[in-house]
Amino acid sequence: MDGKIALEEHWAIPETLQDSAGFVPSTHWEELQARLVDIQGRRLKLMDQHGIETMILSLNAPAVQAIADRARAVEIARRANDALAEQCAQRPDRFRAFAALPMQDPDAAAAELRRCVTELGFVGALVNGFSQDAAQGDGELPLYYDLPQYRAFWAEVADLDVPFYLHPRNPLPRDAHIYDGHPWLLGPTWAFAHETAVHALRLMASGLFDEHPSLQIVIGHMGEGIPAMLWRIDNRNGWVEQPPAYPAQRRLVDYFTENFHITTSGNFRTQTLVDAILEIGSERIMFSTDWPFENIDHAANWFDSASISEADRAKIGRTNAVKLFGLDR
Numbered sequence: 481m482d483g484k485i486a487l488e489e490h491w492a493i494p495e496t497l498q499d500s501a502g503f504v505p506s507t508h509w510e511e512l513q514a515r516l517v518d519i520q521g522r523r524l525k526l527m528d529q530h531g532i533e534t535m536i537l538s539l540n541a542p543a544v545q546a547i548a549d550r551a552r553a554v555e556i557a558r559r560a561n562d563a564l565a566e567q568c569a570q571r572p573d574r575f576r577a578f579a580a581l582p583m584q585d586p587d588a589a590a591a592e593l594r595r596c597v598t599e600l601g602f603v604g605a606l607v608n609g610f611s612q613d614a615a616q617g618d619g620e621l622p623l624y625y626d627l628p629q630y631r632a633f634w635a636e637v638a639d640l641d642v643p644f645y646l647h648p649r650n651p652l653p654r655d656a657h658i659y660d661g662h663p664w665l666l667g668p669t670w671a672f673a674h675e676t677a678v679h680a681l682r683l684m685a686s687g688l689f690d691e692h693p694s695l696q697i698v699i700g701h702m703g704e705g706i707p708a709m710l711w712r713i714d715n716r717n718g719w720v721e722q723p724p725a726y727p728a729q730r731r732l733v734d735y736f737t738e739n740f741h742i743t744t745s746g747n748f749r750t751q752t753l754v755d756a757i758l759e760i761g762s763e764r765i766m767f768s769t770d771w772p773f774e775n776i777d778h779a780a781n782w783f784d785s786a787s788i789s790e791a792d793r794a795k796i797g798r799t800n801a802v803k804l805f806g807l808d809r
């Protein structure tokens with residue numbers, strides 16, 4: 481399929497490059513580095529070869545979220561966003577941008593998002609899970625965005641009317657004891673999905689979307705397992721009559737199907753895609769690759785030939801993203 485749009489596609493600036501070093505064996509680090517810092521060369525060539533018209537680019541992970549020094553987090557986010565804006569300006573027909581945000585400082589994050597959207601033309605934000613702040617718990621306290629101090633930030637996101645991509649990161653060591661002795665479960669194998677799914681469920685249950693019903697959150701990797709668990713989340717112990725024990729007013733399925741979108745990043749499996757279509761509909765699913773951590777050819781060859789309707793392929797491959805991000809405006 482030609483004209484695809486891909487939106488979980490990463491790059492790195494020198495200050496954040498090393499954050500990606502642990503995710504491949506040292507034998508493949510040189511290759512991954514070269515992929516991460518390139519935008520206009522090999523990446524564009526691969527996009528041409530595999531029918532990707534546009535990539536919405538974002539910084540690698542955890543990057544800004546793991547910088548516990550607030551002033552430094554603000555500075556690196558700004559530097560990364562300015563550098564990305566310059567890259568996109570070279571090929572505005574092929575590249576768009578998500579803002580990196582210093583969520584340690586909710587006011588600064590809101591101001592940086594506003595700057596990126598109104599001055600640099602960015603189409604939203606991509607944030608790598610919880611943030612660390614040296615001023616809170618020595619930086620070892622994971623700050624999740626359902627916490628009350630983030631409500632003003634979310635009001636700004638709603639006002640700017642741009643989507644917010646919640647991207648994974650690993651849990652902090654203090655919260656990762658379940659993986660002790662099993663390091664292979666960290667990262668994309670399992671821990672990324674668990675971490676991001678719980679964060680997304682916290683947002684839903686917090687009442688955030690009752691306060692701001694227009695907010696639109698994107699999560700990757702075919703929904704981080706949530707579509708497969710969606711019914712059970714709302715229907716456990718169905719014989720016990722009890723109101724939900726969370727502040728939100730509705731069932732979590734209502735928020736997931738009205739305030740969330742998922743992408744195919746790093747999860748190139750037709751069975752899983754079909755399940756997601758059955759749970760949330762093809763209007764809320766978008767093609768992505770997760771370059772450079774996954775291969776563009778693996779993603780595109782799978783998607784282009786997946787056994788779904790051509791109408792769904794057109795929506796998932798392109799038109800859903802055009803609508804959500806206003807790419808035709």
Ligand code: MN
Nearest residue numbers: 488490647770
């Ligand atoms: Mn990713």
